[in-house]
Amino acid sequence: MTEAEALAYLASAGRFGELGLSRTEGLLARLGHPEAGMRFYHVAGTNGKGSVTAALAAMLEACGRRAGRFISPHLERPHERISVQGRDIDAQGLVRATAEVRLAAAPLPDPPTEFELWTGVALMHFLSEGVTDVAWETGLGGRYDATNVVRPVVSVVSSIGLDHMDRLGDTLAKIAWEKAGILKARVPAVAGDLPPEAMAVVEEAAAGLSAPLWRLGREIAIDGVTVQEDGTRFCYRDPLGEVAALHVGLIGRHQAANAALAFAAMRVVFGQACTQAAASALEGVRWPGRFELVREAPPLVLDGAHNPQGTSALADTWQAVYGGRRPIAVFGCLSDRDPQEVTEPMRGIVASWHTAAPRSPRALSAADAAAVVGGTPHGSPRAALMAALRQAEAEGSPVLCFGSLYLIGELRGVLRREGLLR
DSSP, X not given: OOHHHHHHHHHHSOSOOSSSSHHHHHHHHHTTOTTTTOEEEEEEOSSSHHHHHHHHHHHHHHTTOOEEEEOSSOSSOGGGGEEETTEEOOHHHHHHHHHHHHHHHTTOSSOOOHHHHHHHHHHHHHHHTTOOEEEEEOSSSSTTSGGGGSXXXXXXXXXXXXXXXXXXXXXXXXXXXXXXXXXXXXXXXXXXXXXXXXXXXXXXXXHHTTOOEEEBTTTBEEEEEEEETTEEEEEEEETTEEEEEXXXXXXSHHHHHHHHHHHHHHHHHHTTTTHHHHHHHHHTOOOTTSSEEXXXXXXXXXXXXXXXXXXXXXXXXXXXXXXXXXXXXXXXXXXXXOHHHHHGGGTTTXXXXXXXXXXXXXXXXXXXXXXXXXXEEOSSHHHHHHHHHHHHHHHTOOEEEEEOHHHHHHHHHHHHHTTSOO
């Protein structure tokens, strides 16, 4: 098997199957349960789960654990989904783990989905690399997500919003029920500042499982949040005490909340034993495509905000960092999004719009997106970006690229090829 063959095999599986964990459980049984003996820090949420997972992985490594990280989706390369000690899986590791997974999956009567296969590949790679602790992000939902076959040492629900309603339900309570499915009996849990309707579901689930629950805004408190181009500073407090002057390398008030949830998860598991190391690690956390400042003068920012909750946070962050400076926007989203709702929080901030279709069969056309925002459609993300950069150079304006993570990943590739991104 070559690297190309491994990636083709994984991509050939269906994206969705019947809801349930039986396929993943069958696959892991055939693989000899590679997850046994590892400690999992399980993260679900509508928004913020990737940032929480990234922060957890960095803190685990700083605290002397051999840390793995599993995320989805990727931005530029599928290899980003699986990393150990901050290093993405390489071609050799991918081929080796995929070959083992393909052999194990072949006899199964119900073929695993693409994400279920990736879950198996991640665990086999972690096993071969001697990983002890895993920052473990759900793919979609939680209760029936392939990642929910492990018993974690802590569960984190970062946020609840109306997203993926075709799969998770059309109310906050229904979506919260799906996300709260990662909670386990007597396993501590951490929850973000959820809408009351969603928090009630999480609280009921935690109580029924005798799972101790720390909630942002209750057991966990943050204040003194300041947002700058080099990250976000805040003060933190939980039942174990106060930690002053935390600094996370991620930009935005919402990133203070995400960092606090990750920090709380570490405190729940380790107590105060590695508080200093974890706090130091937060400062170095970076997460591509999340208010990623590619260039400072004039600013060029990439952000994968693709739902109203995400773009509201983006609007708040832009104003906190750049005040009244109005950016030229490059925007694109998938057709399962309402572009009116997604872009609404940015309408009074963006000066002009360039639109492009992300590279996905589910992409909303550039013309349809432009019709909503009153912008200029382009034939490719590269064309939209180059037009925005030319306009920015002429006007001295900042550029903000946001929308689908497919779009942001493609734009990162363009910027890399143009020598604007290392």
